[in-house]
Amino acid sequence: MLHLAWRMAAHRITALLAVACAVLGGAALITTTGVLAESGLRSQLPPGRLGGADVVVAADQEFHPSGDLPIALPERATVPDRLVDRLAALPGVTAAVGDIGFPAALVDARGQVVASAEDPRTAGHGWSTTKLLADPRVAGRAPSATDEVAVDAAAGVAVGEWVQVVANGRPAAPYRVSALVDAPGAGVYFADGTAARLAGRDGEGDGPRAGTVDLIGLRVDDGAGERVASAAREAVSGTGLEVVTGADRGEAVSPGVGSARSLLILLAGSLAGIVLLITGFVVAGALGVTIAGQRRDLALMRAVGATPKQIRRLAAAQTTVVAAVALVPGVAVGYLLADRFRQVLAERGVLPQELPLTVGPLPALATLLLMAGAVRLSARCAAWRTSRMPATEAVAESRSEPRTPSPVRTRAGLLLMLGAGVMSAAPLLSRTVIGASATSIAGILAAIGLALSGPALVKRAGEAAVRQLRPGVAAPTWLALSNVRAYALRLSGVVSPLAMAVVFVLTYTFAQTTVLAATSEDTRTGTLSQYEVSAPGLGGLPEGTPAAVRDVPGVRAAAPVGTTTVVWEYEQFGEPAAESASAMILTPDARDVVDLGVTDGGLDRLTGATVAVSGEAARARGTGVGERVRLVLGDGARVDAEVVAVYDRGLGFGPVVLSRELAAGHTTTGLDQSVLVRTDGTSAAGQGLTALAADRTGLVVSGTGPDATGADTPPEVWVNLATIVVLLGYLLLSIANKLVAATAQRRAEIAALRLVGTTPRQIRAMMRREAAVIAAAALVCGLLLSALPLALLGQGFLGRPWPAGPAWLLPAVAATVTLTSFLTVELPTRHALRTPPADALRAA
Numbered sequence: 083m084l085h086l087a088w089r090m091a092a093h094r095i096t097a098l099l100a101v102a103c104a105v106l107g108g109a110a111l112i113t114t115t116g117v118l119a120e121s122g123l124r125s126q127l128p129p130g131r132l133g134g135a136d137v138v139v140a141a142d143q144e145f146h147p148s149g150d151l152p153i154a155l156p157e158r159a160t161v162p163d164r165l166v167d168r169l170a171a172l173p174g175v176t177a178a179v180g181d182i183g184f185p186a187a188l189v190d191a192r193g194q195v196v197a198s199a200e201d202p203r204t205a206g207h208g209w210s211t212t213k214l215l216a217d218p219r220v221a222g223r224a225p226s227a228t229d230e231v232a233v234d235a236a237a238g239v240a241v242g243e244w245v246q247v248v249a250n251g252r253p254a255a256p257y258r259v260s261a262l263v264d265a266p267g268a269g270v271y272f273a274d275g276t277a278a279r280l281a282g283r284d285g286e287g288d289g290p291r292a293g294t295v296d297l298i299g300l301r302v303d304d305g306a307g308e309r310v311a312s313a314a315r316e317a318v319s320g321t322g323l324e325v326v327t328g329a330d331r332g333e334a335v336s337p338g339v340g341s342a343r344s345l346l347i348l349l350a351g352s353l354a355g356i357v358l359l360i361t362g363f364v365v366a367g368a369l370g371v372t373i374a375g376q377r378r379d380l381a382l383m384r385a386v387g388a389t390p391k392q393i394r395r396l397a398a399a400q401t402t403v404v405a406a407v408a409l410v411p412g413v414a415v416g417y418l419l420a421d422r423f424r425q426v427l428a429e430r431g432v433l434p435q436e437l438p439l440t441v442g443p444l445p446a447l448a449t450l451l452l453m454a455g456a457v458r459l460s461a462r463c464a465a466w467r468t469s470r471m472p473a474t475e476a477v478a479e480s481r482s483e484p485r486t487p488s489p490v491r492t493r494a495g496l497l498l499m500l501g502a503g504v505m506s507a508a509p510l511l512s513r514t515v516i517g518a519s520a521t522s523i524a525g526i527l528a529a530i531g532l533a534l535s536g537p538a539l540v541k542r543a544g545e546a547a548v549r550q551l552r553p554g555v556a557a558p559t560w561l562a563l564s565n566v567r568a569y570a571l572r573l574s575g576v577v578s579p580l581a582m583a584v585v586f587v588l589t590y591t592f593a594q595t596t597v598l599a600a601t602s603e604d605t606r607t608g609t610l611s612q613y614e615v616s617a618p619g620l621g622g623l624p625e626g627t628p629a630a631v632r633d634v635p636g637v638r639a640a641a642p643v644g645t646t647t648v649v650w651e652y653e654q655f656g657e658p659a660a661e662s663a664s665a666m667i668l669t670p671d672a673r674d675v676v677d678l679g680v681t682d683g684g685l686d687r688l689t690g691a692t693v694a695v696s697g698e699a700a701r702a703r704g705t706g707v708g709e710r711v712r713l714v715l716g717d718g719a720r721v722d723a724e725v726v727a728v729y730d731r732g733l734g735f736g737p738v739v740l741s742r743e744l745a746a747g748h749t750t751t752g753l754d755q756s757v758l759v760r761t762d763g764t765s766a767a768g769q770g771l772t773a774l775a776a777d778r779t780g781l782v783v784s785g786t787g788p789d790a791t792g793a794d795t796p797p798e799v800w801v802n803l804a805t806i807v808v809l810l811g812y813l814l815l816s817i818a819n820k821l822v823a824a825t826a827q828r829r830a831e832i833a834a835l836r837l838v839g840t841t842p843r844q845i846r847a848m849m850r851r852e853a854a855v856i857a858a859a860a861l862v863c864g865l866l867l868s869a870l871p872l873a874l875l876g877q878g879f880l881g882r883p884w885p886a887g888p889a890w891l892l893p894a895v896a897a898t899v900t901l902t903s904f905l906t907v908e909l910p911t912r913h914a915l916r917t918p919p920a921d922a923l924r925a926a
Contacts, residue, residue: 100819104368105405105457106412107812108361109449113416114423115353116445121424122346124440127332131200131207131267133216135179135299135331136307139169139314142324143337145649145714147660154344154662156337156647157716158183158204158750160294161323163285169298172313174306179210180295184281185621185751186270187780188237189246189254195619195780196237198269201336203621203751204296205269206249208277214299215265222261225273232261232271246779249280251625251753254779267335282752290747297334322718337750342433352519353805358452359526360586360809363533364816365453366460367579373397373464380465390469397465398458405457412453413446419808426804488537495535499867502528506871509878513698513733517878518597521871525589528867529582536574540566540859557840558847565848566855573852576824577859579817580899584864587810587895592872592885594802597733599886600879604679604734609786611639611675611758613771620780622753627781631757634774636767639674642754643667646745648738649714652703660714665738667745668694675758678739679730683707685739687726694739695725696732713738715748733879758786814902821856821906825849825914832911833919842915849911850904857903861896 132138141159144152163180170178186206188196198205209224209232222241225232231247239245239259246254247270263271272280282289302310307327314325326334373380380393388396420439427433505527508520532539547563566573615631617623623642631640644667651660668676673685681697688694693711700706710722723744729735746752761767768783775781832845873883880886 100368101404102408103819104365104816106408109409109412109453110415111357112449113413113445114420115350115357116448117420118346119350121440122343126329129331130335132214132331135214136302137300137311138326138331138334140297140334148658155718159717163295174302174310175300177213177301179213179299181211181297182281182283183296184250186249187620189779193779200269207269207271208274209271210274218263218265220261220263225260228276229257230260231257232263234268235262235264248620342437368820369460370464393469394462394465398461401457401461492535492538495531498531499528506874509875518593521593521875522589524871525585529585533578536578540574558844561848562851576821580860581863583813585867588868590806592887595887596875596879596885601733604731608677608731611760611786613759614756614784614786616756616782617780622751628757634770636762636764639760640757641672641675642757644755646716651712664736665740667740669742675760680727683727688741690743691723692726692741693723694727696737697730698732699737700728717748719748818906822910825907825910829914832914836919849907853903853907857900860899
């Protein structure tokens with residue numbers, strides 16, 4: 083069987099090249115998705131400043147919902163400092179260090195913040211933390227006085243110099259450099275007592291994090307690592323703390339960075355559905371063309387005694403041989419594509435540069451199994467009709483198509499298109515990113531429905547067109563339309579993937595641009611302030627900044643603003659569920675600088691354990707003003723909060739707003755991130771803010787208006803656009819190969835036309851008219867299938883029945899489809915005309 087399959091494949095190289103191309107591209111895309119998913123589950127960050135710690139004890143920075151993947155918690159959760167002495171007493175421990183991280187930054191002589199590789203939000207540490215560094219090179223001595231620090235050797239200062247340091251929101255103060263530290267992850271080191279006091283962690287303080295440390299690092303005797311780790315787990319059992327060793331230490335360095343792994347899982351999950359749908363569609367279409375070109379061979383085999391099962395096995399075997407050749411390079415390309423994709427994500431700030439990909443065999447194995455199964459199943463389905471027909475009917479039908487398209491297939495396609503229309507209504511019910519994502523899925527499902535019902539629709543359209551022909555119509559036109567009517571299955575096989583490309587580009591692109599436009603509109607309309615004052619180089623705003631801003635002449639209102647992450651616990655269909663979301667941190671006076679579009683309640687009550695929620699979230703969770711919601715804050719703390727306001731502009735400002743008191747003590751820094759400022763609109767007010775920023779170290783004044791350069795575009799948009807480009811390239815390449823294969827299989831038909839007197843010029847004219855029909859049909863079908871989802875998307879998000887997006891996209895798509903149709907038909911036709919008709923018939 084395998085030998086026979088190989089011999090058959092050798093005579094259908096052109097058609098099988100389309101299969102190989104589809105399999106190669108599909109394997110690359112599936113492997114890329116698999117690598118991203120595996121990296122999200124197994125990738126490990128480098129240990130950084132914990133490289134010298136053998137065992138690390140830290141809080142669990144994940145929320146574990148029932149029956150679902152863990153949700154990363156980006157805010158630092160703390161550990162009681164009393165555990166340091168307890169763990170230091172364990173046998174085999176040579177040093178136990180309680181690490182504290184807090185905002186700290188060096189300031190040069192010009193008052194500018196010195197750039198540092200360490201995150202400024204956690205760059206400040208106690209000197210004892212240097213024991214956790216991997217082989218640090220220290221020049222100088224440990225800081226002992228309250229006005230001494232040790233700094234990174236790359237800071238460009240010398241031992242004994244005086245430098246200005248901004249620590250945890252305090253004004254810049256002079257410190258003498260007592261040591262330089264050369265090690266990965268080095269920051270600004272204070273005397274241990276000074277660090278605890280600056281961070282508000284000393285046991286005698288009354289702050290929300292007094293008496294705690296971020297984590298505890300243990301150094302142990304050689305060979306005692308596992309024993310100490312086991313003893314430490316017993317010591318902290320039941321406290322919710324984790325004990326990590328080896329590669330897992332990187333997760334404890336920075337919870338915010340570690341949460342990027344969860345993003346990879348979500349990204350892979352969102353890509354998986356669309357990749358599998360498109361890959362399956364393209365592979366099945368390419369195999370359909372290939373098997374259709376072999377119907378005569380398979381019918382003759384039936385005539386000489388081959389059983390239906392043998393016919394299907396033969397079809398599956400030859401396509402498996404071709405797929406096996408294409409799978410290996412496809413998987414290799416997938417690994418390369420995944421690495422390039424990670425670089426794009428890192429460049430856009432979506433992923434940290436230091437997060438590596440996990441390169442393992444599991445994505446390759448999954449790809450091999452999925453693609454092999456898809457190829458064999460598609461080949462058997464394509465050969466099913468020929469294998470089940472009586473031998474005489476199979477031979478008779480091998481040069482033509484079935485007179486009547488399958489009614490079951492047609493009904494299934496129409497049902498899919500009907501279901502896609504129902505799914506298109508999702509944006510009307512949910513003005514969220516999830517609701518918008520239904521638009522592109524609905525478009526793809528409608529395109530698959532078109533592929534199933536296409537033969538019947540094309541046949542009816544062709545019959546109607548032929549009936550409208552005038553008696554004196556040109557021969558090429560009559561031939562082209564007759565082919566449309568007689569070979570509806572063949573024509574729909576090339577129209578459907580082109581229509582899918584149109585649907586995919588329009589729905590996927592316009593879904594992104596419409597959500598972005600709606601988000602921008604919410605933000606623009608709801609932002610009453612003209613300026614934002616922040617201090618990114620300091621890790622947070624210095625104390626007293628909001629009051630100083632309010633004192634600037636011309637300032638009408640100023641309110642501090644922050645962001646964090648919350649997990650909302652709720653019940654769905656009687657089962658517990660949880661969803662992570664970004665949340666703003668506001669004070670009651672924020673209503674003077676932002677307008678959330680409050681429809682019930684008011685932000686003036688946003689004090690204590692209270693929250694405001696968006697209307698979409700309130701409807702989905704069944705809550706409202708006066709009711710209480712269960713939230714898990716960014717550091718894992720569980721709270722019960724009262725809803726005091728419901729607002730409309732959730733797309734621009736997020737689904738949840740926390741009061742400042744509720745978030746206090748549950749963020750990594752505890753500092754305000756920025757101040758929104760509303761002025762009287764005069765230039766003097768703006769100049770006053772600029773002068774304030776120049777006078778205070780680290781302050782930056784920026785406008786709140788949209789950035790015309792696109793610099794404020796969310797990185798997710800760039801990720802989605804990159805995905806569109808990659809998938810569109812795969813679609814177009816596969817479609818082009820399929821069209822070339824379909825045209826090349828018509829060599830016998832072209833030769834027969836030439837033998838009965840048709841000139842090469844007439845044949846080229848006929849094929850060009852067929853290419854025009856293909857392009858027109860693909861564009862019309864693609865536009866019709868996209869119209870309803872995009873109209874409902876625009877209505878749901880923008881209040882109008884059309885989406886937002888670039889006006890040039892539609893003509894660009896039309897030009898691409900037309901060019902693809904004509905080139906992939908014209909070139910194989912010219913090649914076929916070079917072969918003498920008799921030779922072409924003999925070869926066929």
